[in-house]
Amino acid sequence: NAGVTQTPKFRVLKTGQSMTLLCAQDMNHEYMYWYRQDPGMGLRLIHYSVGEGTTAKGEVPDGYNVSRLKKQNFLLGLESAAPSQTSVYFCASSPDRGRLTTPQETQYFGPGTRLLVL
Amino acid sequence: GNSVTQMEGPVTLSEEAFLTINCTYTATGYPSLFWYVQYPGEGLQLLLKATKADDKGSNKGFEATYRKETTSFHLEKGSVQVSDSAVYFCALGGAGSYQLTFGKGTKLSVIP
Numbered sequence: 001n002a003g004v005t006q007t008p009k010f011r012v013l014k015t016g017q018s019m020t021l022l023c024a025q026d027m028n029h030e031y032m033y034w035y036r037q038d039p040g041m042g043l044r045l046i047h048y049s050v051g052e053g054t055t056a057k058g059e060v061p062d063g064y065n066v067s068r069l070k071k072q073n074f075l076l077g078l079e080s081a082a083p084s085q086t087s088v089y090f091c092a093s094s095p096d097r098g099r100l101t102t103p104q105e106t107q108y109f110g111p112g113t114r115l116l117v118l
Numbered sequence: 119g120n121s122v123t124q125m126e127g128p129v130t131l132s133e134e135a136f137l138t139i140n141c142t143y144t145a146t147g148y149p150s151l152f153w154y155v156q157y158p159g160e161g162l163q164l165l166l167k168a169t170k171a172d173d174k175g176s177n178k179g180f181e182a183t184y185r186k187e188t189t190s191f192h193l194e195k196g197s198v199q200v201s202d203s204a205v206y207f208c209a210l211g212g213a214g215s216y217q218l219t220f221g222k223g224t225k226l227s228v229i230p
Contacts, residue, residue, distance in 0.1 A: 004161075109162040
């Protein structure tokens with residue numbers, strides 16, 4: 001199993017350009033997540049998905065869009081990049097936990113994508 | 119809302135020293151608690167977790183006990199190694215929520 005993979009590993013964009021980050025998982029997980037990591041801020045959730053065809057906003061969704069057309073893939077899009085979106089982006093996935101009242105499952109993280117917006 | 123507070127770093131220890139990284143949380147209900155570790159240049163990986171009060175999570179010599187009375191989940195290791203140098207994140211998975219709430223991370227450096 002490759003686990004969670006992310007492409008690309010590193011990208012430089014100019015302000016106003018667009019790009020898509022791809023996350024893929026081979027663990028048949030139902031839930032997938034996109035986080036950004038900034039110095040001194042920990043990880044902050046951008047968007048997440050609880051199943052194929054569903055998406056929801058996290059803590060910092062502005063400036064990003066997502067799509068989950070296939071269960072194994074979760075795409076993060078930046079339509080018009082800004083310097084404030086310079087960050088390291090992590091994708092994660094976790095199994096279905098059934099009822100929301102059951103304990104949260106472990107999330108499995110990809111290796112990250114480093115994005116620099118000039 | 120949910121929140122996690124963990125001790126500020128960086129923390130520098132000599133090899134074989136005792137490690138404590140404090141983590142306290144605010145949450146409604148009975149959250150799940152996690153410690154994740156991030157080695158340089160890598161993604162996060164689960165170190166240990168606990169899902170109910172008084173549970174002790176342990177892995178690779180690290181331990182943490184879910185203390186509801188003090189709303190804490192402190193990470194400990196009796197004897198650290200150079201290979202333990204990494205950033206450690208405390209995280210909370212709220213009941214009724216899909217999201218994890220992370221602390222800001224504590225960078226640990228272990229010197230020979």
